[in-house]
Amino acid sequence: MVEFEYWWLLVLPLFFVLGWLAARMDIKQLLNESSALPTAYFKGLNFLIKDQRDKAIEAFLEAVKINSESLELHFALGSLFRLRGEMDRAIHLHHNLLERPQLSDVQRFAIMAELAQDYLKAGLFDRAEDLFHKLRASPTYHLPALRYLLDIYIRERDWTRAIETAKDLESQSGTSFHKEIAQFHCELAVSEASTGNIQQTKHHLANALEANKECVRATIMLGDLEATSGNRQKAITTWKHIEQQQPQCLGLVAERLLQNYTALDKGKEGLALLKNWMEKYRLPSVLNIIYEATLAQNGTEAAANLARTELSKKPSLNILDRLLQARVLENTVKKEDAALIQGTIRHFLGSSRSYCCDQCGFRARNYYWQCPGCNHWESFPPEPKEQTLR
Numbered sequence: 001m002v003e004f005e006y007w008w009l010l011v012l013p014l015f016f017v018l019g020w021l022a023a024r025m026d027i028k029q030l031l032n033e034s035s036a037l038p039t040a041y042f043k044g045l046n047f048l049i050k051d052q053r054d055k056a057i058e059a060f061l062e063a064v065k066i067n068s069e070s071l072e073l074h075f076a077l078g079s080l081f082r083l084r085g086e087m088d089r090a091i092h093l094h095h096n097l098l099e100r101p102q103l104s105d106v107q108r109f110a111i112m113a114e115l116a117q118d119y120l121k122a123g124l125f126d127r128a129e130d131l132f133h134k135l136r137a138s139p140t141y142h143l144p145a146l147r148y149l150l151d152i153y154i155r156e157r158d159w160t161r162a163i164e165t166a167k168d169l170e171s172q173s174g175t176s177f178h179k180e181i182a183q184f185h186c187e188l189a190v191s192e193a194s195t196g197n198i199q200q201t202k203h204h205l206a207n208a209l210e211a212n213k214e215c216v217r218a219t220i221m222l223g224d225l226e227a228t229s230g231n232r233q234k235a236i237t238t239w240k241h242i243e244q245q246q247p248q249c250l251g252l253v254a255e256r257l258l259q260n261y262t263a264l265d266k267g268k269e270g271l272a273l274l275k276n277w278m279e280k281y282r283l284p285s286v287l288n289i290i291y292e293a294t295l296a297q298n299g300t301e302a303a304a305n306l307a308r309t310e311l312s313k314k315p316s317l318n319i320l321d322r323l324l325q326a327r328v329l330e331n332t333v334k335k336e337d338a339a340l341i342q343g344t345i346r347h348f349l350g351s352s353r354s355y356c357c358d359q360c361g362f363r364a365r366n367y368y369w370q371c372p373g374c375n376h377w378e379s380f381p382p383e384p385k386e387q388t389l390r
Contacts, residue, residue: 071097071107071110071111074093074094074097075110075114077093078090078093078094078114078118079114081093082117082118082121087118087121087122090114090118091115091118091119091122094111094114094115094118095115097111098111098112098115105138106140109135109138109140109141112131112134112135112141113131113135113141113144113145115131116128116131116132116135116145116148117148119131120148120151120152125152125155125156128148128152129149129152132145132146132148132149132152133145133149142172143169143172143173146165146168146169146172146173147169149165150162150165150166150169151375153165154375157187159184159185159187159188159191160188162180162184163181163184163185166180166181166184167181178211178212179212179215179377179378180377181208181211181212182208182209182211182212182215182217182218183208183215183217183369183370183377183378185204185205185207185208185211185218186204186205186208186215186217186218186221186369188204189201189202189204189205189208189218189221190221192204193221193225198225198229201221201225202222202225205218205221205222213245214245214246215245216242216245216246216249216252216382217369219238219239219241219242219245220239220242220252220253222238223235223236223238223239223253223256224256226238227256227260232260232263232264233264235260236257236260236261239253239256239257240257240273243277246382247277247280247281248281248283248381248382248383249382250277250281250283250286251283251284251285251286251289251382251383252285252367252382254274254277254283254285254286254289255289257270257273257274258270258271258274258289258293261273267293267297268297270293271290271293271294271297274286274289274290274293275290278290283383284383284384285382285383285384354384354385355367355368355380355381355384355385356380356381356385357371357373357374357376357379357380358376358379358380358381359371359374359376359379360373360374360376360379361373362374364380367380367382367384368380
């Protein structure tokens with residue numbers, strides 16, 4: 001049995017008293033801090049909650065006049081200016097703060113970070129870049145500054161510095177940027193290709209594949225270079241490698257691959273390959289190419305049978321349009337009726353089939369390696385989606 005120590009009876013009440021005093025002191029401090037804030041501050045918060053930004057700005061301006069030493073109030077006001085697009089006022093506010101004497105390093109870096117964001121949103125990239133470079137000296141702002149610098153270099157299409165910055169971010173943050181670095185090398189390759197420098201173009205594409213061995217864009221471009229040079233078989237071999245990289249992207253090269261097979265008098269071999277891909281990966285874009293090739297090589301009945309078979313597997317306006325096209329060519333449907341039906345189908349098909357960004361939901365009729373909406377790389381699935389129409 002545990003022996004009871006009577007002196008605990010004296011100590012325990014003392015602990016309770018000390019805890020009560022500590023709690024009272026914390027509450028008193030909190031009340032003092034709250035009372036020190038100007039009433040206008042709380043009015044500003046209330047207006048923000050109600051999404052009344054004009055009145056919120058007026059309230060925060062009043063709060064800043066009452067408590068001009070509070071950086072937090074100035075930062076809140078500056079953020080409101082940025083949200084409203086009043087960049088001149090935000091820049092003026094933060095620039096004046098930066099000129100205050102006797103700022104600590106922490107305060108100076110915090111103001112510089114706000115001012116840098118003002119410049120960035122205003123499109124003054126050179127000034128923003130200069131401040132973000134200075135912010136790299138701060139442990140708190142070092143990584144965010146690198147991310148902003150990367151964003152600036154992408155906007156300015158300065159791919160060499162984008163690569164350097166992405167590598168720094170990768171090594172210091174532990175986050176992989178191999179996809180982005182590969183895309184930056186591809187952009188450099190596009191630039192060199194436009195000047196006809198094939199050797200440098202291939203060099204950048206090799207760097208892209210070194211950064212990301214699954215970079216489909218680099219493989220497509222290498223195949224295009226071979227096809228342009230007349231090396232059709234080598235181009236085909238290059239494009240076929242996409243099956244080992246990302247088979248869902250085969251639809252991006254299906255048409256050009258079949259064209260080069262046909263140019264080599266190997267059209268049937270190319271069509272057989274596409275059919276094999278279709279069976280393995282169920283790619284709608286490949287089916288479109290197969291349909292057109294079947295129509296050209298084997299006639300309308302074979303094309304209609306193909307469309308009918310696929311339509312029975314999965315309802316699709318796109319395949320229905322193909323089936324109707326084949327029947328029109330067979331003269332089994334009145335041309336007037338067919339034109340009306342096809343016009344209706346294609347009207348809805350045009351608005352329902354699109355590429356959709358996985359990051360922001362941006363929709364596009366064409367495939368993009370970089371989303372125009374959110375600027376993410378490789379965020380578009382390689383197959384367009386057909387929305388359900390109700």
